[in-house]
Amino acid sequence: MQDHLSQTFSALADPTRRAILARLSTGEANVSDLAQPFLGEMSLPAVTKHLQVLEKAGLITKTRKAQWRSCKINGEALKDAADWMEHYRVYWEESFDRLDAYLKTVTAKRTAEGEDQ
Template identity: 55%
Template sequence: MSNELDAVFGALADPTRRAMLSRLTSGSMTVGELAEPFEMSRPAISQHLKVLEKAGLIERTASAQWRTCTLRAEGLNDAAVWVEEHRRGWNERFDLLGERLRELKNPELKKEKGNE
């Protein structure tokens, strides 16, 4: 799973690829439609699409001369699970840190807690 997760996070690390994914939330597009707002060469667009496809975030299909890209939201599932698992741990640590900071600001809280 680590390689797939690395591919997803690597794909999401680039702002152009994130923008492409955002554009695909409104539906499938041809490569030309998808590339329209980006000021870059066709080979550069193609490279971004390869990264997104390899990460499982889009699907590319060919029909005659048209190449269509479709969002594959399920490609984000493993990343969402990983983030959620780690968010719980981070939140617990932040809660403990917040509690410790309150104790340091108000030593009476620590005394009261110790008497329980």
């Protein structure tokens, strides 16, 4: 059993699923509309499987009203992934800031030593 964050990143690893999420970021859409851009490359059942992966990861929700199957994005699941990445972004920025400060002191020291000669 994968943890929630692993499921999210696994779902986001596929370019088709990212394209579906990009489309849903503009608003709710039915399955047929979401499948339309991919039908030359893959079948409707293949697109449906991508939607199932996104739904299982909690990235989208699907509703059914008669024959209309609507999908919408679930921003909360994306927020969890963004929060996880933000923690590491801050860590790396701080690391690079420390490296930058160190390199400036080394450069200044070498420049001062060069002037003394």
